[in-house]
Amino acid sequence: MEQLRESFAVVRLRMDRPFFNGSHDYNKWQWVFARLLSLSRELHIRTRRCGAVREILNEQQIRKQWPDVKQQITEMYDDPLVKELLSRHEQNLSHHFQPLYRREPMLQFLCNDLFRSYSEKNPHETKKILPRHLGIIPFPVIECKQLTRLEPRRHEAEITIDGSPDTDRIDTEAVNRYLGQMVGAMPEQPYRFTYRGAYRVNTSLGCIREASLQVEGTLGKAYQKQTTYKLTGTDHE
Numbered sequence: 001m002e003q004l005r006e007s008f009a010v011v012r013l014r015m016d017r018p019f020f021n022g023s024h025d026y027n028k029w030q031w032v033f034a035r036l037l038s039l040s041r042e043l044h045i046r047t048r049r050c051g052a053v054r055e056i057l058n059e060q061q062i063r064k065q066w067p068d069v070k071q072q073i074t075e076m077y078d079d080p081l082v083k084e085l086l087s088r089h090e091q092n093l094s095h096h097f098q099p100l101y102r103r104e105p106m107l108q109f110l111c112n113d114l115f116r117s118y119s120e121k122n123p124h125e126t127k128k129i130l131p132r133h134l135g136i137i138p139f140p141v142i143e144c145k146q147l148t149r150l151e152p153r154r155h156e157a158e159i160t161i162d163g164s165p166d167t168d169r170i171d172t173e174a175v176n177r178y179l180g181q182m183v184g185a186m187p188e189q190p191y192r193f194t195y196r197g198a199y200r201v202n203t204s205l206g207c208i209r210e211a212s213l214q215v216e217g218t219l220g221k222a223y224q225k226q227t228t229y230k231l232t233g234t235d236h237e
Contacts, residue, residue, distance in 0.1 A: 052111055052113035053107050063097075105215075114145065145161050156201070161196070183219060195216075197211065
């Protein structure tokens with residue numbers, strides 16, 4: 001953490017090349033997404049005091065890299081689907097830069113709004129959107145956080161999270177159309193969604209010690225998608 005103020009913190013996040021299935025031996029789409037992720041190799045993030053992402057501060061630095069990354073991908077793959085992906089990403093970078101990063105699942109996982117007051121009876125609810133859970137279709141969820149363990153002497157707390165589809169905001173027609181394309185027929189079974197995780201935090205330093213989140217969707221045996229996020233670290237007592 002670089003800087004702490006009464007109402008916000010500034011965090012520098014540096015990331016290595018992504019692994020897919022534990023390997024840097026990419027296939028076509030893995031290589032494309034790795035190149036897109038290279039734009040975010042270094043992020044300067046201003047967070048709210050509760051921990052949520054407020055703003056990406058090095059926006060211009062990221063934008064300047066885009067022409068070179070776009071050219072590299074275009075020269076490698078002359079593919080209509082790749083061109084459509086690049087066009088959409090360029091639109092987001094040009095017109096929706098901050099929302100693009102605020103909705104990024106990995107950043108939401110790392111910069112969740114954990115540091116707040118909790119009710120003993122009612123969990124804290126946050127409305128979120130998963131941008132790539134079902135292809136390019138936004139998938140709205142309601143995330144519920146609950147303080148399940150607090151140990152003041154050890155300056156440690158555990159917060160569990162559960163999520164459910166936000167039925168008031170979901171584009172049901174688009175979701176069914178996407179699932180129909182994936183399985184080859186309009187779905188007759190309900191889409192089952194699981195969103196569950198936990199954080200272990202240091203309440204004195206205001207930092208995350210360990211965290212995990214699993215997001216899964218299934219449509220019978222015909223379709224399954226699972227994404228797991230994990231953060232582990234070394235405790236410094």
